[in-house]
Amino acid sequence: MKARHKRMALIGGGLAALGIASALVLNAFQDNLVFFFTPTQVSAGEAPENRTFRIGGMVQAASVQRDGLTVRFVVTDSAKTIPVRYIGILPDLFSEGKGVVAQGKLENNGWFRADEVLAKHDENYMPPEAQHALDQAAMNAKSARPEPK
Numbered sequence: 001m002k003a004r005h006k007r008m009a010l011i012g013g014g015l016a017a018l019g020i021a022s023a024l025v026l027n028a029f030q031d032n033l034v035f036f037f038t039p040t041q042v043s044a045g046e047a048p049e050n051r052t053f054r055i056g057g058m059v060q061a062a063s064v065q066r067d068g069l070t071v072r073f074v075v076t077d078s079a080k081t082i083p084v085r086y087i088g089i090l091p092d093l094f095s096e097g098k099g100v101v102a103q104g105k106l107e108n109n110g111w112f113r114a115d116e117v118l119a120k121h122d123e124n125y126m127p128p129e130a131q132h133a134l135d136q137a138a139m140n141a142k143s144a145r146p147e148p149k
Contacts, residue, residue, distance in 0.1 A: 034103060038133035039080040040140070047106055055082060055112055056101040056130035057137075064096055075100060075112070077137035084112045091119040099130050 001009075036054045037047045047053055055075055063074035071090060074081045084102050094100065094117065102114035 036101070036129040036133075038077045038137060039075055039082040040077055040133075040137050042082050042106065042112070043080040050105065052103060052105055052115070054101050054103045054129075055084070056099070056133060058134070059094070059096050059098055059100050061096045075102065077134055079137040079141045082112050083110065084114050086114040086117050088117075090117055094119040101130055 034052055034054055035048070036056060039055065039057055041047060042055060047055075057075045057077040060074040060076045060081060063072075065072045069087050069089070071086045071088075072083065073086075073096075074083050076082075084104075086102065086104075098119060101118045102112065103116040103118075104112055104114035107113050
């Protein structure tokens with residue numbers, strides 16, 4: 001084999017290895033990619049089926065039900081609501097009327113099964129995605145109301 005052919009084989013092998021490595025990295029990235037949706041978007045069917053995603057909003061007042069480690073509550077963006085079921089210990093700052101982001105999957109019965117629940121860390125903080133979603137829902141709800149005559 002000539003030196004020129006060896007060099008071409010090495011370059012071809014290097015490009016193939018680079019392509020395989022890139023494909024594996026992109027595949028791993030796609031599997032771990034988690035999108036954020038509001039209850040309005042989930043109700044509209046924009047959320048992925050059989051994929052993990054995050055839902056955020058406010059915990060609706062008087063909606064928290066505890067049964068041992070199983071907790072059921074409702075997340076709202078003031079326009080739509082989504083019931084959530086979580087098995088585990090909730091963060092200390094989780095409470096009704098406060099912001100929450102839950103990560104999990106939407107079940108066929110309409111319930112969101114959360115694998116992780118994140119609560120805001122003080123009274124002034126809300127995840128930027130959740131704050132933007134609440135602002136958008138409030139603007140949409142306001143524009144949908146008929147003007148008083």
